[in-house]
Amino acid sequence: MKLIKKGAEADIFQIKWQNSDAILKVRKVKSYRNSSLDSKIRKQRTIKESQMLSQVKSFGVHVPLIYFVNLDKSSIIMQEIPGKLVRDLPESKIIQLSKDIGKLVGTLHKNGVMHGDLTTSNFILFQKTVYVIDFGLSQNTIKPQDHAVDLRLIKEILNSAHAQIMASAWKNFLLGYRSVVGTTNYLQTIKLVLDIESRGRYATVV
Known part of the structure; x- marks a missing residue:
């Protein structure tokens, strides 16, 4: 697992998923927020992003495929676009x-x-x-x-x-x-x- 980007909201890692190159996006814990509220917000945003990726794909917009969503870790594993x-x-x-x-x-x-x-x-x-x-x-x-x-x-x-x-x-x-x-x-x-x-x-x- 290789860290390729540290963002304000999430960290992005390069990983292998079932022998394919993939991207792991993990939403960061925000310590300034109440922990249960923070968990809820990160889960909601993870769900929202995965839904949005599926939605825009239906418009014909090219986006990464989603492989796996882990709500407990507020993470998404998706296709790596090697361009x-x-x-x-x-x-x-x-x-x-x-x-x-x-x-x-x-x-x-x-x-x-x-x-x-x-x-x-x-x-x-x-x-x-x-x-x-x-x-x-x-x-x-x-x-x-x-x-x-x-x-x-x-x-x-x-x-x-x-x-x-x-x-x-x-x-x-x-x-x-x-x-x-x-x-x-x-x-x-x-x-x-x-x-x-x-x-x-x-x-x-x-």
């Missing part, structure tokens, strides 16, 4: 894939799912297919405001981690997104993204 994080790809490839990523996010939103942590580290390219990972913060919501928060986050990530290609990647992302959600929903969500940004700038000035 490359989009974050680590050449800039020209990220620009190219941004349209596909936009379509994936559009498919989630069109079906009432907010991912909650849209970064280029949560998309993996494997055999010419883009997979979406880490649904730990996802939720079912049809609120345009929630979808705008998703878009605002990935825009921020492009601007900070991929500043040199931000304009091209964001343009392609929006083309893909709009092609799935339609012009009316697209315009509504983008207006809300701009509203979020303007509030942020105002807060900074104040």
